[in-house]
Amino acid sequence: MDTMRNFGSDFNGSDDYRDDGVDDAQGVEAPPQIGTDERRMHVRAYNFWAQMLGDRFYPPIEKLDVGNLSDFGPNAVLLDFTAGIPDPTVAFVGEALREECELPAELGHISDVPGRSLLSRLTDHYLQIIANRAPIGFEAEFVNERGVNIMYRGILLPFSSDNETIDFILGVMNWKEVADPALSASLRKEVETSIRHAQTPVAVAPVWADGPASEGLEDAAMGAEPAADAGLADWLSLARETAETAKDARVRSRSALYSAISRAYDFSIAAEERPDDYAELLDDAGLSVQARAPMTPIVKLVFGADYDKTRVTEYAAALAHAREAGLARGDLGDYLSRYDGGLKGLVRDIRGSRKNSDSADDRYAAACDALRAADSFGSADHAAGDAEFVVLIGRRCGDGTLAIVAAVDDDVALTRRAMIKAAAAR
Incomplete structure (x- = not known):
């Protein structure tokens, strides 16, 4: 059975680059330090993705050049979800992956991929990346259409056109034929024996872009x-x-x-x-x-x-x-x-404050115009202050009239709120 791991679960790494609050739900933790040639490709793919990330939730798809994907380009595939999630468009397939899967020159959607090809295994994983909103690593074995047992390992990396929706996914896959079971068991036993007798290695700096080092x-x-x-x-x-x-x-x-x-x-x-x-x-x-x-x-x-x-x-x-x-x-x-939410939380609050302030200013200006044109209920002497608008406190009398008993003309905020409410009630 395939095993899937997103980079925020059992993989060691650092989440220092993520902002708190909203961003934590969509943050990315680095994959583990790994040293085999097979996994180094995925290290480079992840670092390529991380370098494009900036402080966005996802790298912008417009900055992805599929013709310049370093040495992992032949093993890459780009899925386009803009037309729908159930059957994404295959926007790009690297030469090595195309050859392994024996794909036709023209390939429209993921449903057009041969059922027992390596590329078809992506359908088991891309829904997971959309659900988790973070990169996903996976590895498994399967028997391909040629009857060959294939061990494969992959990484899926989310991209977005609006920094909110995952509408593109870049996948990088590597694979190899699995050796005869008896030979594999023998090799595994030798490796385990070597590990038990090996000295503890000296720690080295991880290759991940945002690793602990x-x-x-x-x-x-x-x-x-x-x-x-x-x-x-x-x-x-x-x-x-x-x-x-x-x-x-x-x-x-x-x-x-x-x-x-x-x-x-x-x-x-x-x-x-x-x-x-x-x-x-x-x-x-x-x-x-x-x-x-x-x-x-x-x-x-x-x-x-x-x-x-x-x-x-x-x-x-x-x-x-x-x-x-x-x-x-x-x-x-x-x-x-x-700060709650870090930099993004601060910027969000600043923008929200400006928006509320601008909206209140507009409502106040409209209230001033409306109240200047309003009919007067009467007049009263009030010598203090020179403000155009004043909040008056009235006491309802037994005969239904209002007796003005006080005036508040030194509280600008109170006056503005009262004016906006009075104009809206007209």
């Missing part, structure tokens, strides 16, 4: 904070070095990313303290500051002017929030780590 590399590359009298260029250099470390495939982790964003924030503080030097750096880089997005040039100076625009916007929002919150130099990384 990444922490040591990350810490070594973060560098010490510049001296108090350091120039702005020194702060920028440190921030850039940390950003490059966060992008390094060997140390891809959430903590590395947050350290890089924190260093960018530290640089922004230094830039505020040295406006002339900052202006010179901006001029050299061909950048300018816009009032509505003051932190965007900071992010571009640190991460690069050609860095992903979505990431630039998110990082700039985090820096602006840190400035508004009055965070001290060096505090933003820990702040993001503790």
